[in-house]
Amino acid sequence: MMRLMKKAIGEAESGRGPREDRGVISARIISAARDEFIEQGVSGATFRAIARRADVDPALVHYYFASKERLLDAATTPPPDFLDNTQTAISAPLAIRGQRIIEHVVSSWAAPSTGPILYATFLCANVDERTREKLRASMSANFIGATSQRLPQRDRLLRAGLVSSQIVGLCWHRYIWKLDPLATMSDRDVISAVAPTLQKYLNGRM
Amino acid sequence: MMRLMKKAIGEAESGRGPREDRGVISARIISAARDEFIEQGVSGATFRAIARRADVDPALVHYYFASKERLLDAATTPPPDFLDNTQTAISAPLAIRGQRIIEHVVSSWAAPSTGPILYATFLCANVDERTREKLRASMSANFIGATSQRLPQRDRLLRAGLVSSQIVGLCWHRYIWKLDPLATMSDRDVISAVAPTLQKYLNGRM
Known part of the structure; x- marks a missing residue:
């Protein structure tokens, strides 16, 4: 473990090491941090516990992420393809945009590369103001668009908020609280139940 | 403080003391526990910290509430008038039931006697299975009805879940994350924005 740390630090300092190594270790720390934030909350998570989960030395966690804020930010930042797919969904023809958005939401929560990140972001936003602001900025920009x-x-602002509220409430039932029937329905059934509401909020009569 | 505890325990044991005293002390402990659960999470909350908040001896907290589970249950149990008002709302004529339900939700979250209880229930349900089950049982019974x-x-079950999802998402935006515009709109505007969606879920074409 110490050898791994020294190797990684040595490489990082000299800038000579293979990038893969750094990326792999850093990803392992971020993933451990995410689990720790979900289970212990932002205030309860410690560098030491995160290091234990990631099976690295605490000094290495400090080396890669100088502060808990940076670690939290990394743990709640979705991958680029999530952002690309969001753009694609909100740029779909207006008449089918509600459907495209909920399809994107459902497939992102189901994907191992994004589901845990969304989960951690939603939970950390309950207790951490920066995460909440990050979430607000992203949802409002996307849904207003x-x-x-x-x-x-002014009307668009309200409608974006309503789109967001229906999506967040669905996610809470399906993925966080896991309450039936929304938790166990097929993606297809969830999509067809929620798409008309989103569509109404986007451009329908209210 | 010790005198207060001894007095309360003495009265509780003898059954002779004025009920007001017991009620007042117990309510203070419950309210302190609720704040502690919200801030520290269920696993982070301790009898000692709750006692400190309530300004009583930890032994008194143990005396009134033998376990953290009982304390959590008390902290997330709404008062009888909330249950009565829920019954009234879900028994309103079907054509205006969506409106009555959202009016009830909004006024309950705004009320000092119920808002903090709902807040604590929603947050604790994220991490505590019993609270989640309590919430599920109450929401599904009420909204299916x-x-x-x-x-x-089967259709009613799905529609109840959708009603619940729209309400929970709204509450998250307005009362927990406090995201604009839903957080700062008037109760009246929120009610008129959300009522038609609830009404559609209750008895509309889907």
Whole structure:
């Protein structure tokens, strides 16, 4: 373990080591941090416990992530393809945009590469103001962009909030609290149950 | 403080003391426990910290509430008038039931006697299975009862879940994450934005 740390630090300092190593170790720390934040909360998570989970020395966690804030930020940042897919969904033709958005939400929560990140972000936003602000900025930018451009700005803001509220409530039932029937229905059934509501919020009569 | 504890224990044991005293002390402990559960999480909350918040001796907390489970249960149990008002809302004429339900939700979260209890219940349900089960049982019983009786049972179950999802998502935005515009809109505007969605889930075409 110490050897691994020294090797990694040595490589990082000299800048000569293979990038893969750094990436692998850093990803392992981020994933351990995410689990720790989910289980112990932001205030309860410690560098030591995260290091134990990642099976690295605590000094290495400090070396890669100088502060808990940086670690939390890394643990709640979705991968680039999630952002790309979000863009694709909110740019779909307006008439099918509600459907595309909920399809994207459902497939992202189900994917091992994004589900745990969304889960950690939602839970940490309950107790950490920065995470909440990050979430707010991302949801409001995306969902306002998804609403009909013909509507007045104030109206679009409200509709974006309603889209977000229906999605967040669904995610809480299906993925966090895991309450039936929403937790055990097929993706397809969930999508067809929720898409019309989102579509109404995006451009329907209210 | 010790005198207060001894007095309360003496009265509780002898059964002679004025009920007000017991009620007042117990309510203070419950309220302190609720704040502690919200801030420190279920696993992070301790009898000692709760006692400190309530300004009583830890032994008194143990005396009134033998276990953390009992304390958590007390901290997440709404008062009888909340249950009465829920019954009234879900028994309103079907055509205006969506409106009545969201009015009840919004006024309950705004009320000092119920808002903090709902807040604690939602947060503790994230990490505590019993709280989650309590919430599930209450929401599903109430919201299934609110859906149109003419629909098949399976359909009513789904619709109740959707009602619940829209309400929970709204509450998360307005009262927990406090994200605009849903957090700062008037109760009236929130009610008129969300009521039609609930009404559709209760008895509309889907």
